[in-house]
Amino acid sequence: MFFARPRIWLLVTLVVSGVLGLFQSRIDPYYVDVLMRIGINITLAVSLNLINGHTGQFSLGHAGFMAVGAYTTAAMTMFLGPKIFPTDAPTMILMLWFLIALLAGGLVAAAAGVLVGAPSLRLKGDYLAIVTLGFGQIIAVVFRNIEPLGGALGLNGIPAYTNLFWVFATAALTTYVITAMVNSTYGRGFIATHDDEVAAEAMGINTTRCKIVAFVIGAFFAGIAGGLYGHFTLTINPKGFDFTRSIEIVVMVIVGGMGNTVGVIFAAVLLTLLPEGLRMLAGFSPSLHWIGESRPLLYSILLIGLMLLRPQGLFSFRKSVKVKV
Amino acid sequence: MSAPLLQLDKTSIRFGGLMAVSELDLQIGEHELVGLIGPNGAGKTTVFNLITGVYQPTGGAITFHSHSTARLKPFQLAQHGIARTFQNIRLFASMSVFDNVRAAVQLHRVHGFRNALWRGRSFRHGEQKVETHVMELLEIFDLGKLRDEPAKGLPYGKQRRLEIVRALATGPKLLLLDEPAAGMNPTEKSELSKLIQFIKDKYQIAVLLVEHDMQVVMGICQRIAVLDYGIKIAEGTPAEIRANPKVIAAYLGEEHVSDGK
Numbered sequence: 267m268f269f270a271r272p273r274i275w276l277l278v279t280l281v282v283s284g285v286l287g288l289f290q291s292r293i294d295p296y297y298v299d300v301l302m303r304i305g306i307n308i309t310l311a312v313s314l315n316l317i318n319g320h321t322g323q324f325s326l327g328h329a330g331f332m333a334v335g336a337y338t339t340a341a342m343t344m345f346l347g348p349k350i351f352p353t354d355a356p357t358m359i360l361m362l363w364f365l366i367a368l369l370a371g372g373l374v375a376a377a378a379g380v381l382v383g384a385p386s387l388r389l390k391g392d393y394l395a396i397v398t399l400g401f402g403q404i405i406a407v408v409f410r411n412i413e414p415l416g417g418a419l420g421l422n423g424i425p426a427y428t429n430l431f432w433v434f435a436t437a438a439l440t441t442y443v444i445t446a447m448v449n450s451t452y453g454r455g456f457i458a459t460h461d462d463e464v465a466a467e468a469m470g471i472n473t474t475r476c477k478i479v480a481f482v483i484g485a486f487f488a489g490i491a492g493g494l495y496g497h498f499t500l501t502i503n504p505k506g507f508d509f510t511r512s513i514e515i516v517v518m519v520i521v522g523g524m525g526n527t528v529g530v531i532f533a534a535v536l537l538t539l540l541p542e543g544l545r546m547l548a549g550f551s552p553s554l555h556w557i558g559e560s561r562p563l564l565y566s567i568l569l570i571g572l573m574l575l576r577p578q579g580l581f582s583f584r585k586s587v588k589v590k591v
Numbered sequence: 592m593s594a595p596l597l598q599l600d601k602t603s604i605r606f607g608g609l610m611a612v613s614e615l616d617l618q619i620g621e622h623e624l625v626g627l628i629g630p631n632g633a634g635k636t637t638v639f640n641l642i643t644g645v646y647q648p649t650g651g652a653i654t655f656h657s658h659s660t661a662r663l664k665p666f667q668l669a670q671h672g673i674a675r676t677f678q679n680i681r682l683f684a685s686m687s688v689f690d691n692v693r694a695a696v697q698l699h700r701v702h703g704f705r706n707a708l709w710r711g712r713s714f715r716h717g718e719q720k721v722e723t724h725v726m727e728l729l730e731i732f733d734l735g736k737l738r739d740e741p742a743k744g745l746p747y748g749k750q751r752r753l754e755i756v757r758a759l760a761t762g763p764k765l766l767l768l769d770e771p772a773a774g775m776n777p778t779e780k781s782e783l784s785k786l787i788q789f790i791k792d793k794y795q796i797a798v799l800l801v802e803h804d805m806q807v808v809m810g811i812c813q814r815i816a817v818l819d820y821g822i823k824i825a826e827g828t829p830a831e832i833r834a835n836p837k838v839i840a841a842y843l844g845e846e847h848v849s850d851g852k
Contacts, residue, residue: 272710273710443708446707446708446710447704447707447708449707450702450706450707450714450718451693451694451696451697451700451702451717451718451721452697452700452702452703452704452706452707453707454686454690454693454694454697455694455697457683457685457686457690457694458683458686458694458697460685461682461683461684461685461686462681462682462683462684464645464665464677464681465677465681465682465683466666466683466694467664467665467666467669468643468665468666468669468674468675468677468758469666469669469674469694469695469697469698469757469758469760469761470666470669470670470695470697470698470761471666471694471697471698472664472666473666479704525685
């Protein structure tokens with residue numbers, strides 16, 4: 267379905283997100299909040315899927331890229347923006363500046379992607395996972411020690427620029443770019459790198475380059491997602507981008523099925539709704555209160571069960587990929 | 592004869608204390624079919640890894656097309672025209688038959704990242720050309736009907752064949768085949784022999800064949816080099832090799848001459 271008319275799909279989703287953005291004020295704030303989280307999580311999960319799923323480089327540092335993007339974007343809208351034009355500038359200009367800030371956040375995160383991608387040329391599997399994990403920790407420590415960016419307290423009072431349009435347009439663009447890229451002769455290089463590096467090299471595929479490109483593009487979109495996240499929660503601090511956040515995104519990719527973009531999107535939606543559903547369930551009667559408190563436990567049980575019963579991912583139904591040009 | 596396509600000039604590689612390949616001289620001319628044989632552990636696959644850039648020689652030189660291959664990475668050598676298959680099949684397991692070959696056509700595509708994003712006419716045109724090319728190759732090797740099958744689901748013989756197709760898709764000038772007949776039955780082996788000669792003639796390429804099966808090697812190779820403990824002990828036509836006492840000794844063991852009666 268997607269592969270036949272990808273550009274139409276992109277257009278449709280962009281229009282839908284535009285409509286969502288226009289009518290945001292009519293939607294219950296709670297649902298807006300949930301929808302925002304869903305959209306941001308889709309962007310994060312789909313972009314991580316390029317690194318972990320398609321290219322097979324196990325990264326545990328996605329929250330780190332997100333942090334880089336969030337801080338860069340927030341710094342630009344909070345500190346740099348007001349110096350260039352007055353704070354009561356027309357919305358149009360503010361939004362344009364927000365777009366520029368988001369792109370800058372993505373680019374800085376992409377630069378961090380090169381840094382993390384470089385060691386991945388020598389490391390594989392668990393070892394790479396440890397390095398990316400370390401990267402995430404280092405990013406958190408670095409931001410904790412940059413006083414102008416709020417140190418451990420983080421940044422507060424970030425302008426509320428993010429709306430449903432931004433969030434879903436980003437999710438749609440991310441999905442489009444990554445799917446279009448992978449579903450091409452060029453994109454087979456990523457999957458070949460994932461399947462067998464030695465054979466891929468012998469077939470003339472520059473696996474080094476494939477891995478770096480995957481890290482850079484994945485990090486770019488994670489950075490933008492971070493920027494959106496900051497201008498949605500209005501406050502960011504280093505703790506919000508720690509190891510557990512990275513794990514959350516990895517879980518979405520695993521639940522959706524490595525390398526299965528549609529599945530990963532479903533998983534991002536499902537795993538964002540899950541805590542909300544549990545909270546709702548707990549609210550029904552006092553006898554169900556324990557559900558709300560045992561969320562981490564239920565989450566873990568779900569993961570264990572999933573790994574035992576469906577290691578290929580919840581939404582992977584077929585493995586062979588049909589080729590349409 | 593003009594300069595050979597591939598020339599190994601006193602090429603050696605040492606792993607710690609082990610001299611895996613020692614001062615090997617080997618030449619392969621254009622469109623030549625050369626066999627490389629030797630007992631297990633003689634260093635045949637190591638020679639392949641040296642030629643394809645997986646290992647860098649610790650001594651001597653390798654020239655391909657009169658250019659030194661030193662410091663070139665495997666993917667660059669593939670782009671220069673050296674393709675190979677593997678002793679233990681290394682197909683792209685998660686991909687379909689079609690995609691396995693498509694991944695190998697990579698280096699000849701003109702449309703890249705930006706075209707894939709924009710999906711405009713040049714992209715569709717490029718992908719169309721790739722598809723036609725891949726299907727042509729698959730049809731020649733009788734794999735066309737299996738194009739959407741997952742590669743790992745193919746029977747063993749077909750997997751071997753697919754590996755050869757994949758290597759050919761890179762458009763090589765020199766094809767290295769690492770024990771292509773391993774695990775095949777006699778019928779498949781004779782089919783393979785025909786296939787190798789067919790490839791060589793149709794695509795006008797040189798082939799270096801490592802093989803244990805003497806029927807295949809003796810049947811199709813123009814020239815055979817014999818390796819034992821990393822040293823070339825003989826080289827010549829199949830008939831010469833068959834009669835060479837050193838080769839017989841290496842394969843069957845030295846004849847022990849007993850003094851007493």
